[in-house]
Amino acid sequence: MNRLIRGRTPYLLVFVACVGLLAYALYAQFVMELPPCPLCMLQRYGFMLMGLVALAMAVHNPRAWGRWVYALPYFGGAIWGISTAGRHLRIQGTEPDLLGGCGADWQFMVETEWPWADRIREAFTATGDCTEIDWVFLGLSMPAWTLLWYVGLAAFMLWVLIANKRRKEAFQR
Secondary structure, three states: OHHHHOOOHHHHHHHHHHHHHHHHHHHHHHOOOOOOOHHHHHHHHHHHHHHHHHHHHHHHOOOOHHHHHHHHHHHHHHHHHHHHHHHHHHHHOOOHHHOOOOOOOHHHHHHOOOOHHHHHHHHHHOOOOOOOOOOEEOOEEHHHHHHHHHHHHHHHHHHHHHHHHHHHHHHHO
C-alpha cells in the first residue's frame, strides 16, 4: 500500500481514472445513445480539470508545499463536480412536471436532420433532459456514480497528500 502513495503513481492512477470516466461518458453518449444534459456536461469538466492537474502532478512530481499548490485546482474540480452532481441528483428527485427539459436529445437531432456541425456543437454543449434517468447501475443513476467518484478521488488525493507529508516528517526524525 505504501507504494500506491509514493512518487508519481497516485497521480497517474487519478489521471487514468479520470480518462476512463470521461471515455465511458463518451461511450454512453455515442454508442449507447444516451444524450448528456447540461449538468452531465458540467460534471465532465470537473473530471477534465482533475485529470489534467493529476497529469501535471505526475509529470512534475512536486514535493512539499508544491503538492498543495497543485491540490488547489484539483480540489476545485472535485468541489465543482460534487456540487454539480448533487444538484443533478436533486433535480432527478423532483417531480418532472416542476422542471422543464434541458434541450433536444441526440435522437431528435438525427430524426429532424440537424446539420452535422450543429450536432457536434450540441454534443459538447449538452442536449439531454436533466430530469430523466436513462442509465442505472446497482440501483444508482449516472450522477450518483459521478458523485461517488468525485468524493472517492478527492478523498484518495487528500490521503496521498497527508500520507506523504507524514512519511516525510518520519523520515526527517
